[in-house]
Amino acid sequence: MRMTCTCHIVPKDILERLAGDKKLSTELRRAARDSARLSDGLRNLRSQAAELTQLAQATGAHLVELAPSPKVTVYDCKHSQTLPGTPVPGAKTSRDATAKRCFAETTQVAKFFKSVFGRNSIDDAGMTMMSSVHFGKNYNNAMWNGTQMVYGDGDGKLFVDFTQGDDVIGHELTHGVTQHSLQLAYSGDAGGLNESLSDCFGSMFRQWSAKQDVTQADWLIGADIMGPTAKSRGFKALRNMAKPDDKAALAPQPTKYSQITAGMDPHYSSGPPNLAFCTACVTLGGHSWEKIGQVWYAALTTSGAHPKMTMPQFAARTRQLAAQKYPSQAVVAAAVDAGWKKVGL
């Protein structure tokens, strides 16, 4: 069971103050008191939902398969920030290009995870893949809110419609996969790994869609959502996995693990593990998803819940898995090793 909270809730201390305000009617004071108690209840439910997910993962108790393949749904927020918005009927053939594209790419990501990794949707049990488009006004962002994807239209200057980036869609969906597997926290080393895994699988999805090998891939994140103002200033993407400190990236990143410090935004600390993955793929050659991608997927999905995993631990896990999965192909483990050594791990 998942509890969502994307609406603003009146802070509990305000409700309690209102409940004790003798100037208000008895009915209003009772309503405020009951709301405060409900707020506590909802918070407890959310904490318990998180604990239940972790317990289920730890005990290996897997959800009963909900569906053999996931349903894909699209909602229209109509430029509000109320989720999920109104359903877009027949999104597959919608006249709304954003909704249609969102449906198509999300469906493709589901096919990517199924055909390449054998995974049935975000939770590996066929859960519905739900997206909301036209979120907010000129909203320069896309996100995973814990239960669904959310896409803004961009301001048309720095960014265009975020659904135009197939790597963006792959990135956001992978956050859901991480939530249902490794359960990485969103701070510290774990946060950087969380973000990196989304960039890695987002990039792999983009390469798979275009049938590119590692030499044909651009290894850029967000190249297709750059707006005219960003492009005119020479920016080509948000991030560059092959060269994290690229000055043509809107958000250049560190290239060595030693450069990561406490409190860093996960989109910044993802630089070194991104470079490690890219280096491993380029070192081995071929298609990124065929061997190195399989190692990364195994690290993501067979390590149990590890919310505070460090980058050295993740690196060790991928080295171990590369040797286990490809015992007669030492070049795979060597490529993974080269990737991590590149970033100082």
Place this chain on the structure above:
Amino acid sequence: MQAEDRLDVERLGGFAGMGGPGARIRSTGSLHGRELSAADRGRVAALFGGAKPPDGHPGAADGFRYRLTLHRDGASPAVVEVPEAAVPGPVRDCVHDELT
């Protein structure tokens, strides 16, 4: 929050990692209390009064955070950082994204 107080707003994080070291997008804005409704001034005041913002969903990622700095005559600036869901719409809307 009073009508004459000034609120500086910075939007952080998101898919683009706004506000990070080296990031080329800065997302800032500013407004005075008089530009907000009484209800929204109350919501902002609650954030600076230690009210706990709504919990983010476990596993959520790429959301925005807002760093709010409240300037009041005769007092040191107060700073809080909260998730987007806790920020009133007019405060969010005062922010503009720019290339640095």
